[in-house]
Amino acid sequence: MTIPTPEAFVAEARAWLTAMAKPRTARAWGEGSDSVAVFENWTEEQERAETDRIRAYEQAKFDAGFGAITWPREYGGRALATSYLLAFRRIEAEFDVPRRTEMFPVTQQLVAPAIAQWGTEQQRARYVRAMLRTDLIACQLFSETEAGSDLAAVRTRAVRDGDGWRLDGHKIWTSGARVADLGIAVTRTDPDAAKHVGLTVFLVPMDAEGVTVRPIQQMTGGSSFNEVYLDDVRLDDGMRLGPVGQGWKVALTVLASERLDSGNLGLENADQAIELARNLGRPLTELERDKVADLVTRSYVQRLTGMRAAAALVAGKAPGPEASVGKLLATDTMARTSEVVRMLLGPDLTVDSGRWGTWAWTEHVLGAPGYRIAGGTDEIQHNILAERVLGLPREPRG
Numbered sequence: 089m090t091i092p093t094p095e096a097f098v099a100e101a102r103a104w105l106t107a108m109a110k111p112r113t114a115r116a117w118g119e120g121s122d123s124v125a126v127f128e129n130w131t132e133e134q135e136r137a138e139t140d141r142i143r144a145y146e147q148a149k150f151d152a153g154f155g156a157i158t159w160p161r162e163y164g165g166r167a168l169a170t171s172y173l174l175a176f177r178r179i180e181a182e183f184d185v186p187r188r189t190e191m192f193p194v195t196q197q198l199v200a201p202a203i204a205q206w207g208t209e210q211q212r213a214r215y216v217r218a219m220l221r222t223d224l225i226a227c228q229l230f231s232e233t234e235a236g237s238d239l240a241a242v243r244t245r246a247v248r249d250g251d252g253w254r255l256d257g258h259k260i261w262t263s264g265a266r267v268a269d270l271g272i273a274v275t276r277t278d279p280d281a282a283k284h285v286g287l288t289v290f291l292v293p294m295d296a297e298g299v300t301v302r303p304i305q306q307m308t309g310g311s312s313f314n315e316v317y318l319d320d321v322r323l324d325d326g327m328r329l330g331p332v333g334q335g336w337k338v339a340l341t342v343l344a345s346e347r348l349d350s351g352n353l354g355l356e357n358a359d360q361a362i363e364l365a366r367n368l369g370r371p372l373t374e375l376e377r378d379k380v381a382d383l384v385t386r387s388y389v390q391r392l393t394g395m396r397a398a399a400a401l402v403a404g405k406a407p408g409p410e411a412s413v414g415k416l417l418a419t420d421t422m423a424r425t426s427e428v429v430r431m432l433l434g435p436d437l438t439v440d441s442g443r444w445g446t447w448a449w450t451e452h453v454l455g456a457p458g459y460r461i462a463g464g465t466d467e468i469q470h471n472i473l474a475e476r477v478l479g480l481p482r483e484p485r486g
């Protein structure tokens with residue numbers, strides 16, 4: 089297969105997207121949906137229907153050669169440089185394509201690479217392509233009530249059972265567990281070993297006997313995350329991902345990709361808050377002008393930092409702990425967006441006046457704090473930066 093020139097690739101991508109979707113038009117103030125939801129407010133049926141709709145687009149994209157641009161050919165990829173992937177994303181953003189829920193990056197950018205890195209030949213053949221094409225959707229069975237920031241404290245047990253394993257435990261905050269086909273679970277296989285050593289990772293079919301999913305209602309109203317009970321779940325050894333006792337390293341592969349993936353979060357809503365300031369129908373006070381200008385500046389800083397991270401990737405540099413800056417900037421933008429809309433809207437944020445683009449912001453204000461926690465809290469990101477980037481002394485560990 090020949091490598092297309094960047095110009096030929098861009099033309100090919102544009103032609104495909106033109107056939108697939110309408111061009112994205114700038115959101116005219118007061119028209120169409122005013123949703124700025126951070127977490128979707130769906131019933132289980134809606135979550136399934138939306139997941140299927142996004143999946144259909146992702147599958148068509150994969151089949152057209154744009155779903156796994158940088159991946160090796162054995163997984164259905166095109167083995168092209170990252171610059172081609174970034175070019176595709178730039179063009180795709182010009183079209184009105186289905187917006188991926190978090191399950192899609194979790195499947196394609198977190199779990200598929202972890203299986204490609206740690207999986208056996210059979211696991212790679214069975215799961216990687218299927219996840220890149222989203223024929224299979226994955227969720228992260230990491231957190232427990234006593235193990236979040238301190239993930240190595242997980243207590244879900246995996247015990248040898250003949251040729252296979254038996255899993256027992258309770259996972260929590262599992263995004264998308266209702267629609268996922270497989271979960272990637274961190275378990276304790278050796279309770280006597282040091283905390284980070286006695287862990288092993290498994291791939292758990294979500295329809296296996298003994299797996300129970302219970303939705304958790306969020307303050308935005310929806311249930312994008314869940315509790316997952318694992319009661320005597322039997323797995324054969326072919327579902328173990330990576331060596332016994334090396335689960336910490338496998339989990340870190342997933343977490344490093346997660347931090348890298350969060351850099352562009354919140355920018356669309358920041359732009360929409362700036363539009364709100366322009367269309368408020370009254371002059372801004374000096375303090376409001378100051379806050380809006382600050383949001384404009386900081387969202388630019390977030391964008392530029394994202395471009396620097398992308399430039400490093402294009403130059404072939406491995407993502408390092410520096411990627412944590414992107415997530416911190418994103419959660420900061422989201423918090424500042426909330427502050428600006430609270431200031432601009434005042435009581436209109438607490439009571440639905442029916443005015444377009446006002447009460448809808450409750451879904452941002454109530455949802456945004458969740459991202460300060462998901463994928464590693466702000467405090468943990470600060471610790472990573474302090475210790476691994478700045479080389480400051482390590483925090484005392486309990």
Ligand SMILES: Cc1cc2nc3c(=O)[nH]c(=O)nc-3n(C[C@H](O)[C@H](O)[C@H](O)COP(=O)(O)OP(=O)(O)OC[C@H]3O[C@@H](n4cnc5c(N)ncnc54)[C@H](O)[C@@H]3O)c2cc1C
Pocket residue numbers: 227228229230231232233234235236237238260261262263264313458459461462463464465466467468471483
């Ligand atoms: C929207 C959302 C989606 C999520 N999706 C998933 C998912 O799909 N799968 C999954 O497994 N988990 C998921 N989580 C869970 C998430 O990973 C954890 O909530 C997160 O890691 C924090 O853990 P915790 O809630 O147990 O808080 P804790 O770890 O108990 O932390 C409590 C507080 O103490 C602080 N803290 C803890 N340790 C330190 C330290 N060493 N230094 C300074 N401060 C510290 C924290 O920053 C936090 O403020 C999700 C969470 C949210 C909010």
